[in-house]
Amino acid sequence: MKNVLLFLSLLSIISCNTSNNQEKFTRLTRGSVQVYDEAAKDFVSENSRIELLVDSLFLAEGPLWLDKLNSLLFTQAAANKIYTWNNDSGFALFMEPSGYTGIVPAEPDGILGSNGMVLDSNGDLILAQHGDRRVVRLKNWENNSPVFETLAGSYNDKLFNSPNDLVYADNGDLYFTDPPYGFGLDKLLTSELKEQPVNGVYKLSESGEIDLLVDDLSLPNGIAISNDNKTLYVNSSDLEYPFITKFDITENGLENRAIFFDGSELLKTSEGWFDGLKVHSSGNIFSTGPGGVLIITPEGKHLATIGTTSNALNCAFDKDESYLYITAFDYLARVKIK
Numbered sequence: 506m507k508n509v510l511l512f513l514s515l516l517s518i519i520s521c522n523t524s525n526n527q528e529k530f531t532r533l534t535r536g537s538v539q540v541y542d543e544a545a546k547d548f549v550s551e552n553s554r555i556e557l558l559v560d561s562l563f564l565a566e567g568p569l570w571l572d573k574l575n576s577l578l579f580t581q582a583a584a585n586k587i588y589t590w591n592n593d594s595g596f597a598l599f600m601e602p603s604g605y606t607g608i609v610p611a612e613p614d615g616i617l618g619s620n621g622m623v624l625d626s627n628g629d630l631i632l633a634q635h636g637d638r639r640v641v642r643l644k645n646w647e648n649n650s651p652v653f654e655t656l657a658g659s660y661n662d663k664l665f666n667s668p669n670d671l672v673y674a675d676n677g678d679l680y681f682t683d684p685p686y687g688f689g690l691d692k693l694l695t696s697e698l699k700e701q702p703v704n705g706v707y708k709l710s711e712s713g714e715i716d717l718l719v720d721d722l723s724l725p726n727g728i729a730i731s732n733d734n735k736t737l738y739v740n741s742s743d744l745e746y747p748f749i750t751k752f753d754i755t756e757n758g759l760e761n762r763a764i765f766f767d768g769s770e771l772l773k774t775s776e777g778w779f780d781g782l783k784v785h786s787s788g789n790i791f792s793t794g795p796g797g798v799l800i801i802t803p804e805g806k807h808l809a810t811i812g813t814t815s816n817a818l819n820c821a822f823d824k825d826e827s828y829l830y831i832t833a834f835d836y837l838a839r840v841k842i843k
Contacts, residue, residue, distance in 0.1 A: 545809035605636020621670035635687030781819025
C-alpha cells in the first residue's frame, strides 16, 4: 500500500534519540498558521506563534491535559514512556513502562508504548497500550512501577492489534480504534502475531461488553465525539483513503456513515495524514492532517491550518482551552487559542 510505504519512509528519517536536556522555557517557534476563513480568527491568526516546548523526540503522541498535575501528559510510543510538561518544571519522565509489560507476545522491533490517553468519569487515567495490545486503567501513579487493570484485551477470544486512540461518551461508553501500528515498521502488514482479521473501531460499554462497530477502515486512527454526543468522528491515516469519517451515534450503534472531510486536495501540496483529533467546546474540530493541525467547522468547512514543520500526530487543549498542544513526530509544541 502506498500509504504504508510513505509512513515507513517518514519514520526512517527521524532519529529515535530523546534529549533529556530541554530548557524549561523554550520560546523558539516551529511552523506558521494559514487562515482560510475569517471565522478562524476566533482561535488563531497568521501572527499566532507556535512555541517549541520539547525537541528531539520520536513519535510523540497521546497528549492529555491533567489538572491534578497541572501538566500535559504525552507519550513516546516507541520508547514505552510517558512524559509530563508544564510551564514551571518543563519536561520530565512520568511513567515507564507505559504500554508494554510483556504479558503477551510482541514484535521485537514493534512500537510498544502507550498511545492515546483519556480520563474516565472518576478521573482515572485510561490508556491504549500498543505492546500489551489492550485498553487499561492505571491503578497507581508510581512512575517506575505502574499497575494496570485490563478493561479490554481481546475480542472474540483474539487479541487486539494495538489499540491506538480512545474517547468516552457521556454515558460511559468508551470508543477506541485498533490499527496494527504496534507491530512495527517491518511487520505493519505482515506480522504473524496479528489475530484480529480487521483493523476495527470498537465500543466498550460500562457493562464490559465489547462491540465491533466498524470493520472496513484500513487504518483507523484518531477518534472523537461531538459535544452533543450524537456524532462519532474517526480519522483514517491511509493515504489512499485520506478522510475523516463521521457516524451518527444511535441506540442501534453507528448509522448514516459519511465522509466528513476529504483531505485529497491537501495531500497534493502538503505532507502528513489524519491522525489524532479533538473537539473544541465551540464544536469545531481540531484534527491533525496534511500540513499540520486543521481547524474544521461541524459542517466540514476548513477554516485554518496550524502548520507544523514535522508531521503532527495528535493534539489536546489545556483546562480552559487557552492553548492547543501539538505532538509531532519529533517535538512538542503549543499555540495560544483566543
